[in-house]
Structure formats: C-alpha cells, structure tokens
Amino acid sequence: MKNKHLRLRLVDDGCDVFAPREGKDWGYRYGPSIMQYGDGRIDAWFASPGGCGVEADWFTYRHSEDDGKTWTDEKVVTYPTPDSMDLFSVCDPAVIVIDGWYYLGYTSTIFVDGGGVCNNAFVARSRTPDGPWYKWTGSGWGEQRETIDD
DSSP: OOOOOOOOOOSSOOOOSOOOOTTOSOOOOEEEEEEEOTTSOEEEEEEEEOOTTTOOEEEEEEEESSTTSSOOOOEEEEOOOTTSTTSSBOEEEEEEEETTEEEEEEEEESOTTTTSOSEEEEEEEESSTTOOOEEEOSSSEEEOOOOOOO
C-alpha cells in the first residue's frame, strides 16, 4: 500500500461556534448533535457547563440559516431535574425528528461524586428545536424546568 497524505487548506479564518457565557472566562462544548437541512439551515445542540452548584452540564442550542456562516445566540434549552435520576447533568445530546417531534436522547450519571460513571439514558421531546423540552417521566411527557443561567 502506498503512503497516503492529507493536505488541509483553510480558505478563511472561519467563525467561533461558541464562546464562554457572559461573565465567564472559560467554557466548553462537547458531544454536539447537528442537523443540516438541504436548504442551508443547521440546528446544533451541545453539552456545556451547568450551573446552580451541583449541575455539571446543561444543553445549549444554536441555529444557522446560511450553512453555518452565521449563528443565533446560544440558548440554554435543557437542564437536570432536581431530585431525579438526572439531577447531576444532562450529557451527550442526540437529536432526531419523528412525525414533527424532536426527540432528544441523553445520558446522566446517577452519582454526583462518581466521576461520570454509571450513566442512565433519558429522552425528552419538543415540537421545536429550541424547546420547550418535555422529559419522559416514566408515565408520560411532562417535566419542564426554567432556570436562571448563572
């Protein structure tokens, strides 16, 4: 087999898909779930730093109308639910659309001090990509929460 090489050429500086939240000097986004439509629209969800003390991760959302050249401001769309199995975090977003519903699969660790092990799987749904998201409670779609982004 011959050696294979890859040459990467950047045509411009590009743009930042995210920046740290206002008042923060650090941040991260991981595990993106990205939907690219044939008309130039893109929806993207990310795991990002949480807040409210114990919450490790929240989900954020951004939208582009022009194949990713420009993006809407980031919006926090899904949070952990206090006193539930996802009380510590919402991680690893995976979004699909079925019959007009956006379904968001995600994980959360059940141990706050467990180092991110023993994950459970969860699902939420929404009629729009930026929510509101209704979590499956075990008996129906219902939990929804508003939180101040600190």
